[in-house]
Amino acid sequence: MDVTAILDPLNDAQREAVTSPLEPVLVLAGAGSGKTRVLAHRVAWLCGVEGVSPHGVLAVTFTNKAAGEMRGRIESLLGMPAGSLWVGTFHGLAHRLLRMHWREAGLPQTFTVLDSDDQLRVVKRVLKDLELDDSRHPPRELQWFINARKDEGLRAEHLDAGDDPNRQVLIRVYAAYQAACDAGGLVDFAELLLRAHELWLQNEDLLAHYRRRFGHVLVDEFQDTNTIQYAWLRNLAGPGGVPFVVGDDDQSIYGWRGAKVENLRRFQKDFPKTRLVKLEQNYRSTGNILNAANALIANNAGRLGKRLWTEGIEGDPIRVYSAFNERDEADFVIGRIKALADSGTPYSDMAVLYRSNAQSRVFEEALITQRIPYRVYGGLRFFERAEIKDALAYLRLIANRGDDPAFERIVNVPTRGIGARTIDALRDYARANMTSLWNAAGHLASDEGVNRRTSNAVRAFLTLIEALDAHTRGLDLHEQVDHVIEASGLVAHHGKDKSERGDARVENLQELVSAARGFEPAPDSEMRLVDEFLAHAALEAGEAQGGAWEDCVQMMTMHSAKGLEFPTVFITGMEDGLFPHQRSLQDPRGLEEERRLCYVGATRAMRELYLTYAEQRRLHGIDTYGLPSRFISELPGELVEEIRPHVQVSRPYAPAAPRRAETTPSGISLGQRVRHRKFGEGVVLNYEGQGHHARVQVNFENEGAKWLVVAYANLETM
Ligand code: ATP
Ligand code: MG
Numbered sequence: 001m002d003v004t005a006i007l008d009p010l011n012d013a014q015r016e017a018v019t020s021p022l023e024p025v026l027v028l029a030g031a032g033s034g035k036t037r038v039l040a041h042r043v044a045w046l047c048g049v050e051g052v053s054p055h056g057v058l059a060v061t062f063t064n065k066a067a068g069e070m071r072g073r074i075e076s077l078l079g080m081p082a083g084s085l086w087v088g089t090f091h092g093l094a095h096r097l098l099r100m101h102w103r104e105a106g107l108p109q110t111f112t113v114l115d116s117d118d119q120l121r122v123v124k125r126v127l128k129d130l131e132l133d134d135s136r137h138p139p140r141e142l143q144w145f146i147n148a149r150k151d152e153g154l155r156a157e158h159l160d161a162g163d164d165p166n167r168q169v170l171i172r173v174y175a176a177y178q179a180a181c182d183a184g185g186l187v188d189f190a191e192l193l194l195r196a197h198e199l200w201l202q203n204e205d206l207l208a209h210y211r212r213r214f215g216h217v218l219v220d221e222f223q224d225t226n227t228i229q230y231a232w233l234r235n236l237a238g239p240g241g242v243p244f245v246v247g248d249d250d251q252s253i254y255g256w257r258g259a260k261v262e263n264l265r266r267f268q269k270d271f272p273k274t275r276l277v278k279l280e281q282n283y284r285s286t287g288n289i290l291n292a293a294n295a296l297i298a299n300n301a302g303r304l305g306k307r308l309w310t311e312g313i314e315g316d317p318i319r320v321y322s323a324f325n326e327r328d329e330a331d332f333v334i335g336r337i338k339a340l341a342d343s344g345t346p347y348s349d350m351a352v353l354y355r356s357n358a359q360s361r362v363f364e365e366a367l368i369t370q371r372i373p374y375r376v377y378g379g380l381r382f383f384e385r386a387e388i389k390d391a392l393a394y395l396r397l398i399a400n401r402g403d404d405p406a407f408e409r410i411v412n413v414p415t416r417g418i419g420a421r422t423i424d425a426l427r428d429y430a431r432a433n434m435t436s437l438w439n440a441a442g443h444l445a446s447d448e449g450v451n452r453r454t455s456n457a458v459r460a461f462l463t464l465i466e467a468l469d470a471h472t473r474g475l476d477l478h479e480q481v482d483h484v485i486e487a488s489g490l491v492a493h494h495g496k497d498k499s500e501r502g503d504a505r506v507e508n509l510q511e512l513v514s515a516a517r518g519f520e521p522a523p524d525s526e527m528r529l530v531d532e533f534l535a536h537a538a539l540e541a542g543e544a545q546g547g548a549w550e551d552c553v554q555m556m557t558m559h560s561a562k563g564l565e566f567p568t569v570f571i572t573g574m575e576d577g578l579f580p581h582q583r584s585l586q587d588p589r590g591l592e593e594e595r596r597l598c599y600v601g602a603t604r605a606m607r608e609l610y611l612t613y614a615e616q617r618r619l620h621g622i623d624t625y626g627l628p629s630r631f632i633s634e635l636p637g638e639l640v641e642e643i644r645p646h647v648q649v650s651r652p653y654a655p656a657a658p659r660r661a662e663t664t665p666s667g668i669s670l671g672q673r674v675r676h677r678k679f680g681e682g683v684v685l686n687y688e689g690q691g692h693h694a695r696v697q698v699n700f701e702n703e704g705a706k707w708l709v710v711a712y713a714n715l716e717t718m
Pocket of ligand 2: 035036037220563
């Protein structure tokens with residue numbers, strides 16, 4: 001075995017971790033310090049030097065893609081295939097175990113894994129069986145409750161409602177939901193983990209077997225494990241075990257989904273002989289990027305504390321671009337991408353990161369116009385998202401009653417009591433009479449022989465579509481879209497889901513209104529605007545998306561970027577309220593998690609980091625005038641270069657003291673009273689910029705201080 005291949009590419013601290021004696025190891029280290037590299041080399045060391053069989057190693061990664069890469073790295077270090085090595089995500093590994101031990105897990109051999117939408121469907125059915133009103137007990141809330149309990153390792157029978165009637169209902173639904181899943185052999189994502197955990201608890205022999213087999217358990221991104229994942233792991237390792245975990249408390253970004261950063265401390269308690277290794281040299285980023293990231297994260301309290309340094313070059317400053325609006329932001333980013341590509345940089349070296357999925361649309365449209373290939377990771381492209389397709393299906397059916405796929409898609413979305421059997425009957429009738437589903441529905445609605453509830457439900461749907469049609473005629477395109485998403489019930493339907501996902505769906509729907517408002521038909525088009533818009537959406541969904549292997553611009557949320565690296569990174573939408581996200585602003589813990597997310601985003605960059613924000617942004621169908629994200633002002637000024645063409649700004653972001661009797665370039669005086677349509681009355685405190693970019697800070701009586709772009713704010717002087 002050639003040990004040099006394993007050890008040479010490591011620094012001293014990394015080598016210490018890789019070659020540690022067989023005892024529990026926690027590698028606690030910042031971004032880009034080689035944690036993932038150390039994990040791969042440790043496996044190679046164990047197999048190549050310690051004589052461990054790959055059969056005895058289990059490695060946990062955060063995504064399936066990372067698992068594939070990890071296996072590849074290990075095999076190339078070992079110089080041989082390691083097929084019997086288990087590498088995967090917690091969910092993937094749990095699934096594999098349950099498939100092998102379905103009997104011990106109390107599952108039928110043919111059990112089915114439910115995705116989140118399937119799970120919701122079961123929850124709804126259970127609500128109906130229990131005769132509970134789903135407007136009082138929103139199914140998505142129940143789904144969230146069930147998953148959160150499972151993530152904590154709790155079954156319905158472990159829960160006590162006390163006198164709380166609402167909680168009694170939640171627990172009753174949880175129990176009935178689980179009974180339904182058990183009867184049908186259905187396993188949701190959270191159940192995979194919980195069952196795998198129970199598999200250990202209920203089968204001592206099996207656990208003993210796997211403890212013997214997997215003498216070596218390794219975990220990447222350990223800071224984002226949740227309660228049940230950690231419990232599963234601890235049991236598998238056993239009291240005398242030697243787990244090897246790597247993580248970074250500063251990159252814990254899944255607290256909202258139950259991840260417990262405390263597991264880092266817990267690990268050291270549960271495995272008292274743990275050797276703690278810290279890595280401090282960063283190999284990924286330039287000095288400026290690293291120092292900026294260090295300064296940012298220093299604003300968080302309660303860190304385990306570490307400082308990263310690099311031997312690398314200082315590099316370019318962090319470039320901050322203040323865009324005029326979201327389109328200008330996209331134009332700027334795409335301009336830079338083109339310039340880089342022209343000078344020979346592959347597209348795949350560039351990543352556009354954003355806080356929420358809805359932000360991708362403006363970039364996607366600009367990239368398509370410029371014919372630049374791109375790929376959206378960890379989320380569907382805008383026009384492929386389910387809620388957007390639903391909304392478009394309404395528009396399609398309004399435009400063309402013969403559009404059967406659109407009919408099928410929305411006839412029972414949101415739920416309106418039209419079940420699968422009715423839809424089958426419609427299909428049969430339509431087929432037999434060579435007509436559309438719409439006509440079949442018209443027939444069924446007036447058929448005396450049909451169950452009253454069914455015919456009423458179908459009639460209600462037909463009436464809804466007719467009403468939408470009548471109401472939207474003559475409206476502008478964006479008004480049509482706005483009316484349809486509201487009156488169809490889609491917004492209310494997703495609004496009931498109080499999780500991030502529900503919010504994201506409502507935001508996406510509202511973003512569709514923005515898309516419609518900004519839509520420009522081809523100059524020579526003779527189509528109706530709505531038809532052209534629909535065609536545009538359909539084509540955009542199917543085309544232009546680059547494959548994984550193609551050279552294309554990488555687009556993803558900051559959450560999906562964890563663990564990855566790119567030479568050039570654009571973090572976009574750096575505005576307070578967007579990033580940090582609105583809902584975290586009031587909550588210090590939430591704000592710290594957002595800051596960690598920003599740290600994750602910034603530390604993805606190897607050579608160049610751009611931060612962009614828009615002074616005015618239309619997102620989710622609403623115009624906002626945002627302040628630059630507080631995270632920008634947390635970066636040391638000397639590391640930042642502002643790019644604001646045609647404008648000189650020398651003022652810091654923090655509001656300066658008001659200066660009286662000075663006149664802003666746009667003719668508004670400091671100290672002057674002004675009125676804004678939405679924010680009401682206030683006093684002008686400050687200004688910056690000139691011309692198109694001129695902004696004033698107004699202290700509104702009810703809304704507090706806000707920066708507004710003068711050209712857009714329509715301020716009335718008083
Ligand atoms: P993250 O916290 O973002 O997951 P990480 O700590 O897992 O980062 P790696 O992805 O393992 O860091 O390494 C970051 C980069 O530095 C990679 O490109 C890796 O190949 C490189 N690298 C790590 N260690 C060394 C080293 N000793 N010499 C040269 N390059 C290194
Ligand atoms: Mg890593």
